[in-house]
Amino acid sequence: SAVISQKPSRDICQRGTSLTIQCQVDSQVTMMFWYRQQPGQSLTLIATANQGSEATYESGFVIDKFPISRPNLTFSTLTVSNMSPEDSSIYLCSAVTSGSINEQFFGPGTRLTVL
Amino acid sequence: GESVGLHLPTLSVQEGDNSIINCAYSNSASDYFIWYKQESGKGPQFIIDIRSNMDKRQGQRVTVLLNKTVKHLSLQIAATQPGDSAVYFCAERYPGFQKLVFGTGTRLLVSP
Numbered sequence: 001s002a003v004i005s006q007k008p009s010r011d012i013c014q015r016g017t018s019l020t021i022q023c024q025v026d027s028q029v030t031m032m033f034w035y036r037q038q039p040g041q042s043l044t045l046i047a048t049a050n051q052g053s054e055a056t057y058e059s060g061f062v063i064d065k066f067p068i069s070r071p072n073l074t075f076s077t078l079t080v081s082n083m084s085p086e087d088s089s090i091y092l093c094s095a096v097t098s099g100s101i102n103e104q105f106f107g108p109g110t111r112l113t114v115l
Numbered sequence: 116g117e118s119v120g121l122h123l124p125t126l127s128v129q130e131g132d133n134s135i136i137n138c139a140y141s142n143s144a145s146d147y148f149i150w151y152k153q154e155s156g157k158g159p160q161f162i163i164d165i166r167s168n169m170d171k172r173q174g175q176r177v178t179v180l181l182n183k184t185v186k187h188l189s190l191q192i193a194a195t196q197p198g199d200s201a202v203y204f205c206a207e208r209y210p211g212f213q214k215l216v217f218g219t220g221t222r223l224l225v226s227p
Contacts, residue, residue: 042220096213102147102208103149
């Protein structure tokens with residue numbers, strides 16, 4: 001298994017500001033992903049974080065709003081830019097590790113509230 | 116706790132009962148399916164998975180059934196315990212991709 005940590009665990013931000021969320025995995029990773037979970041809803045994939053290249057975004061999500069970095073195999077960041085109250089959600093990092101071909105592990109999430 | 120699951124369908128059972136949670140998936144070509152459990156304030160936790168070439172798989176107290184004809188997945192939990200109370204999500208993996216598409220989720224409430 002893998003242990004995934006996220007920082008911060010929660011934050012309250014003002015409209016128009018940006019927040020960067022960090023994700024760290026404790027083992028070798030093949031793939032990393034970022035999901036959004038709006039209140040009372042399921043998980044929606046934002047993007048696949050690619051090491052050393054631009055992330056691959058899903059429909060409805062764009063790089064200007066959600067820039068993603070992945071400088072190495074085990075670390076990624078997601079920035080929520082120019083925030084509005086509609087961005088209030090839980091943001092989750094996940095990873096598929098080298099030792100588990102199929103199993104996708106999730107971090108504890110970052111709960112973001114935008115005022 | 117976190118507000119995960121406030122507006123999701125809810126299944127209420129008594130401790131010791133068997134629980135069945137259902138899920139309809141979207142892509143008939145999906146090759147892999149997973150059930151996750153999400154407790155309040157935590158990320159989803161892997162429970163059990165099944166490949167598309169199987170129709171049943173059993174774990175400890177849990178069984179997953181796959182019906183590809185109607186694109187339906189179910190999770191059966193035997194002798195449900197209060198610690199099983201959580202939101203349960205199914206997820207499907209589209210062929211050729213590692214990314215997962217999640218179902219809407221079901222909140223399971225277990226009364227002692």
